[in-house]
Every structure is written in structure tokens, then in C-alpha cells.
Amino acid sequence: MPVRWEAYFFRTTAGAEIDLILARSGRKPIAVEIKFSAAPEVSKGFRNACLDLQCSREYVVHPGSEAYPLSKTTTALPLLQVERIVNNLAD
Numbered sequence: 001m002p003v004r005w006e007a008y009f010f011r012t013t014a015g016a017e018i019d020l021i022l023a024r025s026g027r028k029p030i031a032v033e034i035k036f037s038a039a040p041e042v043s044k045g046f047r048n049a050c051l052d053l054q055c056s057r058e059y060v061v062h063p064g065s066e067a068y069p070l071s072k073t074t075t076a077l078p079l080l081q082v083e084r085i086v087n088n089l090a091d
Contacts, residue, residue, distance in 0.1 A: 009021070016045035018049045029056070030055060030089075031049070031053070032085060033059070034060075042058075050073070057075075063078070065080070067081055
């Protein structure tokens, strides 16, 4: 990961969670959810947490072979393409 970016797990007391938050001071965080299913879906808790944190981008990493949009703000991304997340972190 580029310098100054940090990685966190996020969970609220209500149970909304995000597997990985990529954060840097002065920037909106990036949410990464990890799913075992080749046809992943995100939970309401993930969506709520992303809204609460005002995430700039959201990714769902899955074991499939195709990248595709899950919504206007969320991209399903194959595990083999996970470097795209890090490559998009502007310094």
C-alpha cells in the first residue's frame, strides 16, 4: 500500500461492518468487503456503514473471474484483480 494509507476493520455496536477500510488523513475512506461467493451481494449493514463513513469507493472482492458493478457506488472485483484497489490509491 502507498505510504500514509492505513487499513482497519470497522464494526458498529448495531452490527454493521466492513471487512477492510483503507484510510488516509484528509481523504474519504475506501470500503472493501470480502465474500466467498462467486455471485456476491452486500448486506444492509455494509451499505449503512459505507454511508456512515462517507466512503469514496466500495469494492466487494470475490473468487470469480469478472469485475462488474453491484450498484452506482460498489464494484465486484475478482480476487485476482485486487491490486486494482491499491493502484487506484492516489498519493
